[in-house]
Amino acid sequence: MPAALLAELGRTEGGRAALGLLVRDQHARRLVRLRAVLDAAAAAPAAVCPPAALDRLRADWALLEDAERADRDAVRAVLLHPLTGPWAQRCLYGLTATGPAGAPAVPELAADLAHFGAIAAAAAVRAGLTATCHLTAHGDLLALPTLGALRTYPGARVEASLADGVLTLRQGSATPPVVVRTVRRNPADDAGAAARSAGPAAATASDDPRWLPLGALPALLPGAAPVLLDDLDPYRTAGSGLERHGLGAVTRLDPGSRAAWAASWAGTEPVLRIGGEHRTAEAALLLRCLVPLAPPPGRGPAGESASHCSGTRREAFGAVLSSRPSTPAYFAATLVHELQHTKLSALAALVRLHDAGPAEAYFAPWRTDPRPFDGLLQGAYSHLALADYWQRYALAARSTTQRDLAWAEHARCAEQVGAVLPVLTEADTLTPEGRVVVGEMAATHDRLAQDPPPTGHAARARAYVATARTLWRQRHHTDARPRTAPGGVRGTAPGEGRS
Template identity: 30%
Template sequence: MAARPTGSVALPLHRLSVAGFRDLARGEGGRAVVEELLAAERSRRMLLLRALHDGLSGNGVPHRAGAGVSYGEAWSLLERAQRTAPEVFDDVLMSPNTGMWLSLTMRRLRGVSFEDQPLWVMAGHVAALAASAGVRAGLDFSIAVPVSRGIVFLPTLGCARIEAAQPWSTARVEARDGQLRITGEQGTALIGPGIERSAPGWHAVRRVTLGTEVPHLRIALEELDPYRTFPRPSEPLPLSAQDAQTWQDLLTDAWEILLRDEPVSAEAMRAGLMSVTPTPARERFRPHSVTAGDAFGGVMASRPDDAAQLAATLVHEFQHIKLGGLMRLSPLNVRDSAPGFEELFYAPWRDDPRPLGGLLQGIYAFAGVARFWRAHRHSAGGTHASLAHFEFALWRTQVWSTVNLVRGHERLTPLGRRLLETLRERCAAWLDEPVPDAELRLARQVAAGHRARWRAHHLRPPAAAVDAAVLAWRRGDERPPPGLAAEPVLVPDSEARFLDIEAVLARYRLTGAGGDARDAEGAEGADVLLAAHGDRAGARDAFVALLSGKGAPLGAWAGLGRALAGEEAHEDAARLLRGFPERVCAVQHALEKATGQGADPVLLAQWVARGARELRG
């Protein structure tokens, strides 16, 4: 990111150091490079604040909003806080929630974002920022701020609940001699010294201190701020005392794991990880987490299964944060110039096809995940070690294949190509590292299974070739027409779900929890028989029964391929179903449509396999 002089004032020019880029290109980067990215992000936010100031002064937006929120008073208080306590101003400015608010509000002003709250409430949030900065700077002041459904938010501090007759109103925040009074239309909250502690009518931001060494990592456990969630604001969701303690314990243990196994990442997080927004627990082995480029330093995550999973999640999301910061400074790819067209790719960590920019983010994030499990497998014990070996083997394989898929793409910038080549070299070295045979074999099966399920959902052979294949099958031809093996067309299936089921079931098995595998969403009984119990014969029969009926799940074809593996008579069918299941899917669907009845799944797969050039080669 570069800034040009405006008038007589020269704005700072940000460049990433050579050493910083070298570290980031390897998927790493410690405290020093994160501080470089943060400096650029600070300038960006200052520019956004100025753009917001200018936007609120024009575009027909009144200088005084709502029932008395004054943008001018807010700017004046922010300037006072910046002069008096610049470190406080920067802390409020650099909160992930502030970044998200700035981005959403600017979009709203430009008419490209629509929220249910009035514009004056979103824009008036600047007064709440100013009040927070003023309180923390020790200033005396009085200012009106928005009230959203009876809640007054003071970013980085907490929120007060006051009585309000309307969903959107205002309250006056007054600070005098260390005392804070918040007065709304129908109620008042008084907060004395010690605003960092919760009290009746006041819910303070919960902060967690991690580590015993100095400096500690101190992060906010965000439950309150409306801009803590992505991609749009949400109501507060306070944790119970028990849930808060659970998160405290998990974060403490995860931090100790990172200090031991990922010390460079831990140092980077000391500078750039500012908040974690907890969300409810999800299904086992399927945690959900997200970051946003506009919320540098913030991670939203579901409650994990254990501390190791949380440590991996933090590494994953911090990779996104670092790469997002790099891409602010210089793009890694350029958009396709064809209007209405964006090339999509297979991403082995997603159910859906991804554009090039999103794929680069995934490659970078999962390179970090592979690196974490590579180290953690040597410090974990028992079933945890087995799981860690599997995760390392799986993600190094998936990153390697995806880097090679796009490494020479024409829409990569020179910087993007350098980054991918560096990551490729790193991943190539990982491929030579030994992994126990059982976990390595399982990781390869899972990688192949995900790709097969993705192909079954999103790829379609040429329609004319499918029609010709149906006719050939009904005539009793020895093999399908060669056109069935032509390059398929990508047709994204918005209904694709749970393509990671083989990985989830593998984790159940590795951790000795196979008996619970039937509870995994997206798992058919046949999947459980095969993955959790190793019952190939039972799984084969169950898959055949499933695929002989109408409306069978497309992923079942990939499952049948795995169940048939090892049967000499069906080896070609098994390889086809694990490599190109879309061909059999398409013919079976067309047969059902033409005749009202599909073919025997195994016989059809064997027949289609006779036309597969890849198998004959």
């Protein structure tokens, strides 16, 4: 990681070169992990991966290779789909963990391994192959990543035939087949390889109501990829511990809900641009799919309030899980917040930022529980970007209501970051790269202070953080600021930023 690019990322920014480096590294890791699934299956005992399951995996892998020879970019759009990451991690754990008497440690491992067939079939569809394969439904859906899903029954066996851009799904002679038409874009029409390998290159349609096409939101910038609105993939929250982080449950969208998401999205890009051109650019490059969540509990029948819930998963690079924000300003803020977690997690995978352990000992004003050092760094990083976004929004706002809302959000985020920066800057567990990042964060915080919020907002923010610190000390019977650093989902819970 070149020093100049590291400094950019430390400021919560990052141009195309810096973000491109993170993306390429994450893509390489994904491809290695996918190969590792096949190798782990071959090395697993027969009680964990029976010979028939291994033969099927190898057949699916061969189909994947055929598809890649036909259209490499089309296949990568499936392999690099964010939600393929949680599936691969789940398979690797199931294949390598030891259960009682050599049995699988994960009861769902057989279903997880069978899903590889759906991945290979989706790649073959997108590549325009002529082929036939046999698939198994996961739950009540047979989901083909990035394309859509067949509504069926748990464990259904389905024959998929691909020819001339038509996908035919048969569930036995007694059930009429489902015919799905695919429309492939000409790769020459795309602005670049990044868009081709990231976004939908095919759309699906069927007259049969059993087929559920996957929705997509328009690209944020010309030449960028559309953003999938994925409410069908069985691995969108599997193993995430969603409930522990205060997030709403996953939800399947009806036509009205899809229209509401599309309307919210349509107003987000102009507001996101107010936060700086770099915010729009990072969202266009990093965001691959949105996973819709149900509104937070207790927020009214429609969840219409400024409070919502969102989160990211390290293994699902490029995905943001979120309930639908109530306004474009909050939608943009959600993207700013969550994509900072995406950036910092990818950076930490590329270069070591600190050597701190997992001990949960730190006060974070956006949480009521003690945080590990890494969680403190992640939260400060994302809230620093939010403070920058809301300050820019306040300075550009034309109405008093919008200006006051933005200053209140900015003041709270800036005060929260200021409360933990001393712990981060004084930590002796930071690596040289980590010191660059934290130093740039501190400099950015100082820059934001040059345009302070109105006095009332600043006072309320200070009182908010002071109260949070007092309550934290009372609850945990300890000081809120340890003097030295000790040797799944990152979420934003209802009503408070959680990182």
